[in-house]
Amino acid sequence: MASTVVLKVTIMVVMCTFLSIRMGNADLSCPQVLFTVAPCLSYLRGSGGEVPSLCCYGVNILNNEASNTPDRQEACRCLKVVVQNLPGLNLTALAALPANCGVNLPFKITPSIDCNK
């Protein structure tokens, strides 16, 4: 089970690397985004409780890095791929994650997120 997740994340990193090569210009690459939010995954597959501090740290980095529109859109597309491909994520916990970390992300992370804003 755990190894399936690792495999999936690895595949996504490869996919994202490919995508970011194609999309080019943004500073914040998809693999970077994935590694940044990786500590959040076990929390998001669980049933709540404290958000791990490493996870909040990642959310903070993401928020700081995604300060301009191309970076924000890139991070958004990347997160969308993750959210749509990892089964068993607690979407309630996911949507509430930035707020629980005291971060006001410019977008709400959901599977149907619109990344063109």
Ligand SMILES: *[C@@H]1O[C@H](CO)[C@@H](O)[C@H](O)[C@H]1NC(C)=O
């Ligand atoms: C999802 O997360 C919320 C908030 O952390 C929690 O209250 C809820 O019990 C969780 N749902 C499941 C199915 O684990």
